[in-house]
Amino acid sequence: MLRKIFAHNAFFCVLVGVVGLASSCKKSDSNGKGTRAELTKDSIYLYAQQTYFWNAGMPSYSSFNPRKYSSNEAVLNAIKALPSTGGKDKYSFIDDGTVATELGGVGGDYGFSVNYDGSNLLRVKYVYSASPAAAVGLKRGYQVTKVNGKTTIRSSQSDIDNLNNGIFGDNPSISLTVVKPDGSSEDVTIQRKTYNINPILSSKTFNVGAKKVGYVAFNTFTTNAVALLDPLFNQFATDGISELIVDLRYNGGGSVATAEALTNLIAPSAENGKVMYTTYWTKTMRDGAATILQNQKFYAEGNDKVVRLYSYYDYSYKPTIDAGNQEVFAKRGTLNGLIRVYFLVLGGTASASELLINNLKPVMDVKLIGKQTYGKPVGFFSLRIDKNDLYIPQFETKNQVDEGGYFNGLAVNKNIADDLTKDFGDPSEKLLAEALNYSATGNFTSYLKDNSLSSTTGSSRQSIDNANEKLDHEFKGMVETRKLKLNN
Incomplete structure (x- = not known):
């Protein structure tokens, strides 16, 4: 029995990238020929064709023609939009390895996140204890009034864009103005660093x-x-x-x-x-027909205690x-x-x-x-394609x-x-x-609904929820x- 961490960097191995992809494409209409970018687009589609949870009824490679799309993300979006998904795929994505790192308990961001509250005020929703944000004293519940010098009042999409770019972008630092529960205000600057995540x-x-x-x-x-x-x-x-x-x-x-x-x-x-x-894995995987998984290789110790080269097809x-x-x-x-x-x-x-x-x-x-x-x-598990990880649903529980x-x-x-x-x-x-x-009474409280309008701004609860959805960058x-x- 093997210990299998499908996130690629958990193996002491090298997964086959473009080289393996080319061999898998030889069985398709692409004939294994093309630029690196074209072969990557091919591979995204071919892996989906054999391992995607909604792969039944997917068109042939030639009918879909992944190379006609402008980017890898465009190929994946077109797959998610296929009729076979029934509109259910809000999950698939392409990642640069960040997910695998964070899954192992290592963060590389500021270590906090935000949401608008019921009064339409932007507040810190959590802070990881060992993060850069914790080091400057940021705490859950603090109101954030400015991000990189700009107000957090929502009047247009550009205000949301500023929050996303500042808090969830890749800048090396961020400046915030926060209001604490005692009403005092403070300006803080947070530097992006690597830290251990305590969940x-x-x-x-x-x-x-x-x-x-x-x-x-x-x-x-x-x-x-x-x-x-x-x-x-x-x-x-x-x-x-x-x-x-x-x-x-x-x-x-x-x-x-x-x-x-x-x-x-x-x-x-x-x-x-x-x-x-x-x-319950995708039927093609259950039936041993997902032969493309032979290209996802790794070294591991087998049942006989011998370390050798395996592939995901061997499971x-x-x-x-x-x-x-x-x-x-x-x-x-x-x-x-x-x-x-x-x-x-x-x-x-x-x-x-x-x-x-x-x-x-x-x-x-x-x-x-x-x-x-x-x-x-x-x-899902990650499929290593060139320099990225492809995450597409492959099983249900x-x-x-x-x-x-x-x-x-x-x-x-x-x-x-x-x-x-x-x-x-x-x-x-x-x-x-x-x-x-x-726990105390055996009943929930009698009040049933939250206020439909913010008491401070008049914004609807739906408007606030929509804004928070745009700020939701948590891995799912x-x-x-x-x-x-x-x-x-």
Whole structure:
């Protein structure tokens, strides 16, 4: 059995790029001839033709003609727009390797993000503890009034563009004017640096009557997160918690293996040995017909302990335990006997976060608080093409009772908007307060809806949500990082 991290830089290997692509193209109408750029466009289409989740009914290479498109992104956008997808593909993208690096727990940006709150004020929504933003004292809830000298008031698309270029662009530094909760204003300059991502933004244990309720704000499923989650859950066990609140409001997903580990930290030991979820790969992959995967090569230690050259084609993609594509519960840690788990979610809660929730729904009492989730029941591994990684959905997951397909997101039990004015773990923050109230009373609060208009600017809630969507640069993905088995 191999340890398979499909993000390319996790292998101690060299994946075959253009050279391998040329050999795969010889079987197509392209005859393996063309410029480097043309062969890359060919490869994007040919990999989709054999591994894409919606590859049934895709046109032939000659009918599609990937070389007619102006860029690699244009080729991918045309694939996403094919009738075979049913308009469902909002997930595929081409990356320069950044995703693989961040999946491993290393950031290279400023380490913070922002959203407009219900009053149409731009606020910091989270800060990673070891990031450059944390080093200058930036905190969740701070109002941002200027970015690189320009106001954050939204009057046109150019205002959103300034925020995207300043906060999420590739500039080496950014200057902000922020207003703190005490009303004082401060100018700060943040330098972009490499830092270690700690996805646990906050954790604590609350006393709710005679009960103890654990809380953790978990922001991304990095591959290094399990080593941080294990001691936290041991502490929860020591504290004697009987209910747990998992704050996934900004968590767009990440490693499948980490989602599996967190599932086993939460799930009751009575489920040990029972099916957790099943992975259903694209039919061409299940049938062993995705021969193009022979070009994605890596060195690894096989079942006989000998290191040799393999390819992604050497794995079995059948939906069985023997193939490694049906996971079973295996209790992790000492926390057991949770009677309920609450998930705090928003529209950006996606993929591996939704996998975690869907895994637990059949086996314990699960409550969702916030807004309907993103809707990404499909996942992928990276395909190395020349100097980039192609991410296209190649599998879907279904839980113990065969539930999946939540392309429109997971519905919440209590609908309420994000409260950016309060820090993570503040019991007066709206989403957390709802969970604590339910724990105490067995009911959610009676008020049903948020204000439809901002009290300060008159902007509609929909207008604010649309602006936040344009500022949402969180990775949304479920990246295959588990152990699969070789065909022989």
